[in-house]
Amino acid sequence: MKLRKVTAASAVVLALAVTATACGSSDDKDSGSSGGGKKIAIGIKFDQPGIGQKTPQGYTGFDVDVAKYVAKKLGYDEDQIQWKEAKSADRETMLQRGDVQFIAASYSITPEREEKVDFAGPYLLAHQDVLVRADDDSIKSPADLNSKKLCSVTGSTSAQNVRDKLAPKANLLKYPTYSACLTGLQNKAVDALTTDDSILAGYASQDQFKGKFKLGGLKMTNENYGIGVKKGSDLKDKINKALEEMVADGSWEKAVQANFGPANYQYEPAPKIGDVKS
Template sequence: MFAVFTITGCGNEVNHSPIMEHSADSHLSVGITFDQPGVGQRLADDTVRGFDVDVAKYIAQQLKVPENAIVWKQVSLADREVAIERGEVDFIAAAYSITAKRQERVAFAGPYYIATQDLLVRQEEKSIHGPSDLASRRLCSVKGTTSAERVRQQYASKVELIEYPQFDMCVTALLAAQVDAVTTDDLILAGYLAKNPELLRLVGSKFGEERYGIGLRKGDEEGRRRVNEAIQLMISSGAWKAALGRNFPDQEFQPSPPPVVGQG
């Protein structure tokens, strides 16, 4: 087992790069989700898989950290800022949307992917074509994400919002007809759709935009620069496209084109 180093200091700002210090020691603690197929998932054999995982591995490689020296840590979507601030992880790659509010507490490298929001419904559901059809319907999302609030504020103020700690709980509720739709980023929903293609479908409305960034300790400008360089190299080398194809092989789902890195 590899040791997990923590970051210490006063407040959120840093005048050094925790990521570079850890890469020099050839250990890196990376926060990911464990329950999102295609994005970040821990398998029965304790290995991890997903697009976020591949991005994190590529970054670690560019920082000269061997793959077997990465410590994967599960982070809840609602506690990602806390995990960074406390030094529980060196960086987070967990479908982490860049927002102004989050930037008050953490720094972001990237974006490394630009997702659009969509709706996942049961295959037989024909009356939901977009977020405007959700008035007085039961919509499930995960606490701490931006997706459900966008629906409520911009499309369906009377939607009945049900929040769970994890998206797999939302999908289970959808399959059991306890909710009418699940909303989040298309990349995440595509992973769950791949597990139940006969029972579920994506509406394909594609509204809103989420820029996925790598979450870093606030003030870590050197770390942010190095991670941006790694993301750009992943895109230009073809590894980025290959990772998307490997994790989302269904030809019906078309991922977004590469983003412009450094506009976080």
């Protein structure tokens, strides 16, 4: 009898241990949509200084600051965030698969993307622009790019768009990275680099480039940065509320100045939620 009692007790303890382990495993994997879980997975860029960059010290950039603020409003502390790299070509798939709860990664709102995912925001209105040397005053309009050496990153359509629509005689040079373009710009191998002004400002704000470049202020396109969520997710409204609060309490302005200030970025005021500029 005594042996049977011990065996029964052991079975109960074992059952409780298995249950506790199962519960712990569930909690560890829970990335609930309203802050109820232990972790939240957020997609950002890992290679865009000033926007989203992975460094030995952690993650930095305007999108990172926005994502942290939103996560906090959703009930997550910074140490509960799982950062995941959201490359441009992978963003919709990451959201559709549930790899991340939301993406803040210089993610322009477009009709084509809205067919696949939902967007909160916009939270920043950027424009396609050019970056030139600080002492170069020869480029004051898109037409001035004709016959200029315009740097394009391999795989990007920004420079091609300029030549197709605004400066047909621009001389396109393709470099592997934006950093290579900046080195070429510094060495006068190229005359200008083009992409979103926010991205250009982020690169120009790096310590090694401070004071060497300036934005042209051409505003060739409107790029409405939004936070992507899975189609039909209830996170959209919650994130919109968080973005409104970020603007209202001054955190948005602080984040812009901290990440883009050194490049003298003439940024637009915080856009109103739902106001997507065409």
